[in-house]
Amino acid sequence: xxRYDYIDRAFVEDRAAEFRGQVARRLAGExxxxxxxxxxxxxxxxxxxxxYMLRVSIPYGTLTPNQLRKLAWIARTYDKxxxxxxxxxxxxxxxxxxxxxxDILGHLADVEMHALQTSGNxxxxxxxxxxxxxxxxxxxxxxxxxxxxxxxxxxxxxxxxLPRKFKIAVxxxxxxxxxxxxxxxxxxxxxxxxxxxxxxxxxxxxxxxTPYVGPxxxxxxxxxxxxxxxxxxxxxxxxxxRRDNIYKARIKILVAQLGAEExxxxxxxxxxxxxHPAIDAPQAEVDRVRAAFAPPAFEAVxxxxxxxxxxxxxxxxxxxxxxxxxxxxxxxxxAIVDISLKAPGETPGDATAEQMxxxxxxxxxxxxxxxxxxxxxxxxxxxxxLDDVAAVHAALxxxxxxxxxxxxxxDIIACPGLDYxxxxxxxxxxxxxxxxxxxxxxxxxxxxxxxxxxxxGCINACGHHHxxxxxxxxxxxKGEEFYQLSLGGSAAEDAEVGKILGPAIPADKxxxxxxxxxxxxxxxxxxxxxxxDTYRRVGLVPFKEAVYAEAH
Amino acid sequence: xxxxxxxxxxDGEVVYWNAGxxxxxxxxxxxxxxxxxxxxxxxxxxQPTSVVDCYVIDVAEEExxxxxxxxxxxxxxxxxxxxxxxxxxxxxxxxxxxxxxxxGIARSAGRHALIKLKK
Numbered sequence: 001x002x003r004y005d006y007i008d009r010a011f012v013e014d015r016a017a018e019f020r021g022q023v024a025r026r027l028a029g030e031x032x033x034x035x036x037x038x039x040x041x042x043x044x045x046x047x048x049x050x051x052y053m054l055r056v057s058i059p060y061g062t063l064t065p066n067q068l069r070k071l072a073w074i075a076r077t078y079d080k081x082x083x084x085x086x087x088x089x090x091x092x093x094x095x096x097x098x099x100x101x102x103d104i105l106g107h108l109a110d111v112e113m114h115a116l117q118t119s120g121n122x123x124x125x126x127x128x129x130x131x132x133x134x135x136x137x138x139x140x141x142x143x144x145x146x147x148x149x150x151x152x153x154x155x156x157x158x159x160x161x162l163p164r165k166f167k168i169a170v171x172x173x174x175x176x177x178x179x180x181x182x183x184x185x186x187x188x189x190x191x192x193x194x195x196x197x198x199x200x201x202x203x204x205x206x207x208x209x210t211p212y213v214g215p216x217x218x219x220x221x222x223x224x225x226x227x228x229x230x231x232x233x234x235x236x237x238x239x240x241x242r243r244d245n246i247y248k249a250r251i252k253i254l255v256a257q258l259g260a261e262e263x264x265x266x267x268x269x270x271x272x273x274x275x276h277p278a279i280d281a282p283q284a285e286v287d288r289v290r291a292a293f294a295p296p297a298f299e300a301v302x303x304x305x306x307x308x309x310x311x312x313x314x315x316x317x318x319x320x321x322x323x324x325x326x327x328x329x330x331x332x333x334x335a336i337v338d339i340s341l342k343a344p345g346e347t348p349g350d351a352t353a354e355q356m357x358x359x360x361x362x363x364x365x366x367x368x369x370x371x372x373x374x375x376x377x378x379x380x381x382x383x384x385x386l387d388d389v390a391a392v393h394a395a396l397x398x399x400x401x402x403x404x405x406x407x408x409x410x411d412i413i414a415c416p417g418l419d420y421x422x423x424x425x426x427x428x429x430x431x432x433x434x435x436x437x438x439x440x441x442x443x444x445x446x447x448x449x450x451x452x453x454x455x456x457g458c459i460n461a462c463g464h465h466h467x468x469x470x471x472x473x474x475x476x477x478k479g480e481e482f483y484q485l486s487l488g489g490s491a492a493e494d495a496e497v498g499k500i501l502g503p504a505i506p507a508d509k510x511x512x513x514x515x516x517x518x519x520x521x522x523x524x525x526x527x528x529x530x531x532x533d534t535y536r537r538v539g540l541v542p543f544k545e546a547v548y549a550e551a552h
Numbered sequence: 553x554x555x556x557x558x559x560x561x562x563d564g565e566v567v568y569w570n571a572g573x574x575x576x577x578x579x580x581x582x583x584x585x586x587x588x589x590x591x592x593x594x595x596x597x598x599q600p601t602s603v604v605d606c607y608v609i610d611v612a613e614e615e616x617x618x619x620x621x622x623x624x625x626x627x628x629x630x631x632x633x634x635x636x637x638x639x640x641x642x643x644x645x646x647x648x649x650x651x652x653x654x655x656g657i658a659r660s661a662g663r664h665a666l667i668k669l670k671k
Contacts (some may be wrong), residue, residue, distance in 0.1 A: 027562060029601040047605060049628045050639050051564035080638055095638070097563035347634045418624060419632035422605075426626075479622050523563045 001062055001370065002147050002292040004112045010536070012109045015116060019043045020102035026101070042122075045101055045116030048422050052096040055118040060128035060146040061089030061373040065360035068371055070111040072356035074368055078104055083356070087342060087413060087464055088167070089127050089373045090118055094420050116154070119163045122235075123153035127169045129177050130372040133293060134382040135360040136330040139189045140197055140199045141293045142172040143228060153226050159234050163241035163252060164249035166234070167206075170199075174493065179375060181205045181213050181495035184232060184251045190220050197223040199479060203233055203263065204255025207461035211497045212252045215260035217267060224286070228279040232271035236263065246384060255449065276423045283308035296368040296383060301333030305386035312390075320442060321393050321404040335386055337367075339379040339396060340403040342421070344436035347429050348414040349377030359455050366392050376413055408445045409453065409518070413464050417457030417474060418481070424457035426474025426481035426507070431455055434511045439518075447516055451531045454489075467491035469532045470517060471498045472510060481507045487517070487543055499540055502548050516546040553616060554590035555581040556597050557628065558606035567626050569597040577640060578629040579647025583611055583618060590635065612654070617647065619654035638647050 004268060019039070026036040044055040056071065063071075067351050071091055079093040086092055086459045108114055112375075117124055128146045132138065149168060153159070159166070169178040172189035180186030186202035198220040206213025221229050237251045240258075255263045281289075312319040327336040332473045339359060342348050351359070363371040363381055366388045372380035374502070384392055396402040403412045415421065417428030439445050454468030466472035467489035472551070475482050482504035489498030505513055518531075518544050525534045535543065555578070556569035562618050563598015567574040568581030575581060580653075585592035590608045598606040610621035620626050641648050 032602050033561075033600055047559060047564060049561075049624070050566060051629060080635075094632075099562050292611075418627055420635055424624075427633060429632075433634065479624075527566065 001064065001143070002059075002289060008112070008151075009109075012112070012114045012116070014111050015043070015106035015114065016102065019105055023098060023102050027453070038120070039121040040098075040101075042116065043101070043105065045096070045098070045147045046119065046422075048094065049418075050420065051516040052098055053092055053094050053420070054096045054101060054104060054115055055086070055092045056115050057118050057125045058090050058113075058373050059150050060126055060132070061130050061142050061375070062132075063371040063373065064111075065364040065369055065371065067111045067113055068356050068360040068363070070107060070113070072353040072360070074104055074107060075356065076353040082350050082352045084347070085351065085373050085377050085379070086120075086417060087124055087375050087377065087415070087462060089130070089375055090125055091373070092416070093466050094416070098220075105361070108337070117130075117311055118377050118407035119165075120160075121164050121166075122160050122164045123149075123156065123158065123162075123168065127167070127178055127375060129171045129173060129179065130491070131327070131382060132167065132172070132372075133295065133370075134329050134331075134334075135173050136328060137174060138172040138330075139191055140172055142170040142189060144204075144286070144293050145187070145189075145199075145223060145433065146170045147292070148227065148286065149230065152230070152281070155434065162234070162238055163253075164543060166237075166247070166251065168230075170231075176491075176493040176495075177183065177374070179464070179467065179491035179495070180492075182207055182464075182491060183214065184213075185230065186214055187226075187433050189223075190221050192222065199223060199226060201233075202230065203267075204252040204260070205495070206252040207464060207466045209247055209459050210250075210253065210256075211294050211461070211466040212256060213495045213497060214252070217255075217260055217264035223304050224283070225276060225280055227281055228274050228276045229267070229271055231279050232267045232274055235270050236266045236424050240266075245486075253273050253475035271485060277537045295331075296370065297332060298331045298383070299385065301385060301387070302330035305333065305389075308386040308389050315390075316375050317397070317402070317404070318390055318393050319438060321402060322389065324404045324408065324446070325406045326389060329383070331383070335384050335387055335390065336390055337381040337384045337392055338374075338403050338406045339381065339401050341401075342404045342405055342411045342436065343400055344405075344440040345433050346400075348412050350381070350434050354402055355380060355399050358395065359401070361463045362395055376411065378411070380476055404442060405445060407450045409439040409448050409451045409514075410445060411452070412436060413454040413468070415463035416457050417455075417463075423460060425459075426457050426462055426476060426483065428455040428457040429474075431472060431483065431507065431510050433472075435514050438511050438515060449530055450520070451518070451521075452491075454513065464491060465489075466497045467495065468498060469530075469535070470514060477504065483507065483510045485513060485517075485547070488532065490532060501540065501544055505547075513547045516549075517543050520546045553609040553613065554584040554587060555611050555620070556590065556594055556606065557609050557620075557625065558597065558603035561600075561602055561604050567603065572596075574603065576643050577643075577645070577647055578620065578651060579645065584608075614650055614654050617629075617650045619651045626654060641652060659664075 047059035370403035414432035418424040471486035486498035570582040630641040
């Protein structure tokens with residue numbers, strides 16, 4: 001994977017030192033909170049309900065074992081022994097003290113990490129496919145271009161004060177695991193007619209108060225012109241995006257108001273006058289980054305592992321884990337292993353320091369030193385030999401990390417919600433815990449099959465409720481928590497915003513409502529249909545009738 | 553009734569105002585019967601070198617004492633509900649039990665006051 005060069009290192013160390021000075025001046029009373037707040041936000045430091053929260057950037061969700069060990073150490077030393085992986089492939093620490101932050105940033109810099117651009121109206125962490133470099137059907141490792149974007153976007157002087165935050169996702173397979181169409185810019189890698197690599201460019205997707213599935217503004221952009229084209233998109237947005245109204249400031253509003261065609265025309269006009277060679281990454285730099293993502297040293301092994309087959313035959317729990325958490329790898333004899341951070345009853349996305357250390361060890365021993373974070377708040381060991389899957393499973397089971405529920409009903413995305421977040425209207429975590437416990441029986445969950453439940457504690461939609469097969473949005477009704485359900489959303493290549501089912505329901509009715517929705521699906525489904533397929537065929541009405549039957 | 557809540561600047565801990573000092577438990581907070589008195593205390597309490605996010609909250613009378621009215625403020629006084637061993641709730645005590653049991657009459661007034669203050 002990519003390692004910092006001297007420029008990256010000097011820059012990150014410089015910024016950590018700069019923030020140390022800023023914190024000292026704030027504590028000494030030399031600058032006011034109004035002056036300090038934008039500075040701390042630029043360093044990923046928020047104030048939440050109970051403490052400060054530090055959001056650490058994990059570029060395109062890729063981590064080394066040593067980086068994860070450092071995160072575990074920070075969790076144990078400066079937090080309460082755990083961290084929370086987010087829907088932006090980052091990690092948040094929820095119990096941080098301002099006085100410790102300069103030291104923490106120094107420790108992060110030691111392992112080539114930082115918290116820059118995890119807040120504020122700038123280009124945020126670039127997200128990518130957690131299976132990058134391991135998927136059989138990817139055109140090229142999407143992290144190459146994610147890293148090139150990261151370097152371009154890091155303290156980009158023109159785009160550090162945009163009208164609003166800006167999120168870019170890059171994916172290189174037909175199946176989209178990044179929610180690309182729900183990003184400010186989604187880049188889907190495509191093979192051009194000439195055989196070269198290019199991108200379908202999607203602009204103006206997003207969730208939040210006004211959700212949009214982004215339109216495509218260019219079918220194939222040659223990859224070598226990616227940065228100049230992104231520069232053109234950002235310039236049009238920076239010029240015309242609204243700064244007078246925070247609710248209308250995202251690029252999705254601009255694209256919707258201008259129309260995709262007119263927006264694309266303005267981008268092309270801007271692009272035509274940009275000095276491309278001055279902006280686009282030079283070939284030598286592309287080659288350098290590409291080399292950093294060269295495939296690891298896979299062993300030449302056969303595609304079938306007798307040891308794995310025998311272990312599966314002997315253990316139903318391993319067989320279940322293999323069915324749900326183990327996925328096809330491009331290299332014969334290897335597998336991609338998903339580690340669920342969704343044990344029923346636990347907080348979605350949370351990992352203790354001990355769990356992080358165990359996963360770091362497993363990555364080192366069994367995954368060629370690679371680790372990933374998914375936007376669905378799970379972890380991935382991307383390169384595990386089939387021969388080793390049983391050992392990995394056993395080690396995970398010993399740490400409460402072997403839940404075989406990837407993509408099932410209990411693999412729920414939930415934002416921190418009102419338990420932590422200063423913006424939330426309602427709790428998200430206890431709702432997720434309650435639903436997951438209701439469906440904790442593994443056979444039942446497998447029978448239900450793929451079902452993506454996503455929960456947000458407010459309209460900002462960090463929990464991606466708009467694109468849940470079942471979406472759950474917490475709302476505040478006169479100080480009490482209520483939840484609005486929506487159905488039919490999708491974050492995948494068939495992206496869609498869900499439709500609201502009906503009036504919001506109280507917290508203690510949500511799990512029953514989900515139970516009713518699942519009941520309708522089981523009753524109505526045709527062979528081979530997932531929940532979302534049945535919903536698309538039969539529509540909202542039978543689901544609505546089931547949930548609101550008692551009200552009539 | 554009203555009380556004044558803030559987070560300490562240096563470590564972000566939730567604190568309550570009581571006659572010139574910051575205390576760490578809601579049960580030790582000064583309660584104000586009159587809005588005007590609370591507002592004038594707020595002007596004194598809002599010391600930018602020691603606290604941030606300082607505002608007046610609504611407090612409701614429960615069977616056996618007082619609790620913050622808004623659900624948000626009750627969580628702030630207790631800690632996250634997914635980790636009962638984290639935050640002020642870990643210490644237990646009568647005031648914590650009382651806030652845990654408080655229900656039914658929640659209003660978002662704490663939140664509204666916050667928004668008003670920021671104008």
